[in-house]
Structures are given as structure tokens and as C-alpha cells.
Amino acid sequence: MNKTITALLALIVLAGLLIIAQMNGLLDLNIGGKKPGYQNKGKLDVVCDLDVSKPTDNLAQPFETTRVTMPAQFDFDENTGWYTGEYTISMNRKGTLHVQDDLLKVSRPALFKRHGLIITGEHFTLNRRNGEFKQWLDLDGGKRLDLIAGRCKRTTNAPF
Numbered sequence: 001m002n003k004t005i006t007a008l009l010a011l012i013v014l015a016g017l018l019i020i021a022q023m024n025g026l027l028d029l030n031i032g033g034k035k036p037g038y039q040n041k042g043k044l045d046v047v048c049d050l051d052v053s054k055p056t057d058n059l060a061q062p063f064e065t066t067r068v069t070m071p072a073q074f075d076f077d078e079n080t081g082w083y084t085g086e087y088t089i090s091m092n093r094k095g096t097l098h099v100q101d102d103l104l105k106v107s108r109p110a111l112f113k114r115h116g117l118i119i120t121g122e123h124f125t126l127n128r129r130n131g132e133f134k135q136w137l138d139l140d141g142g143k144r145l146d147l148i149a150g151r152c153k154r155t156t157n158a159p160f
Contacts, residue, residue: 038128040099044074046126048133050150052085055114072126072133072152074104081106081124085135085148089122102129110137117145126152 048070053063072083073091080094081104089095095108107123121138135148 038102040076042076044076044104045155046072046074046131046152047155048072048083048150048152050085050133050148052148054147071155072124074106074126083124083135089124095122095124102127104128124148 050068050070051065052068053065055063068085070084072081074081074097075094076097076099078094079097081097082089082091082094083106084090089106089108093108095106098105098107104126105123106125107121110119110122112119118140119137120140122135123138124133124135126133131151131153133148133150133152134146136144136146139145
């Protein structure tokens, strides 16, 4: 009898932990099988806590890493987006927004030289499921240089 009660209590505690994790966004059980209802009209404003890694003299050196807070915006009506940063798709030079379910991807062709490399494209993404932000540059020769990563939250504290 004691083993049955212990097993039942362990299951209740486990279920409680799963419910708490689901409510805090640490776990997505997708109960009911529905996709989240994301905003796909108007503008989405977010604030991001990011780790920025940037080369100092060349790509062989260790990158200088700093922690910064940056805004970003996605305009679903205009299909554009921007963020502020070192290499930026800025408010004045917006990128093209592509919506792929949970992922918002903004990209813009580029052609400039930095650190001895030709940069051919700028990109950033926001995963609306977990708030993950990533930014990278396309380099000549098909290479990719990841520079920024972190997490974002809506300025209104509503779901994405």
C-alpha cells in the first residue's frame, strides 16, 4: 500500500512541476494541438537583451563580447523589420520580413568591406515561441559570421 501511495504522490508532484513549467514558458506541451495565435498584422515592438560578439582587428583574434539591450521592430503590414546595433538593419535601412510560423526573419542584401572581408548580406531572426534573437552576416564565398544572440520580449508584455 505504501508503494502505491508513494508512486501516486510522485506522479502528482511530477504533474504539478510540468504544469508550472508550461505556465512559465519553460516547457511547451502544445496541449490541444493548436498553434499559438501570433500577431501577424501591425507592428511588433520588442526589447532584446543580447550578447554582441564583434571582431577586433581580424577574424583570427578572439571576438570582443559585450552585453547590450536593443530594440527591434517588425512591421507586418509593410513586410519590413529593423534593429539597432553594430552592423544594422536600421530604421532608415530596413530589411525585408519573412514570416515562417514561429520564426520572423529579416534580411537585406549588402555590399561593404569590414575586417578584410566583403559582407554580402545582413540577417536577423526572432523565434516567437521562445524569444530567441540571432543576427549574422553573409560573407563573400558563402561563409556566415554569427555576431549577436540573446532573448527578446514584447514591450507590451503580451505574447508574440
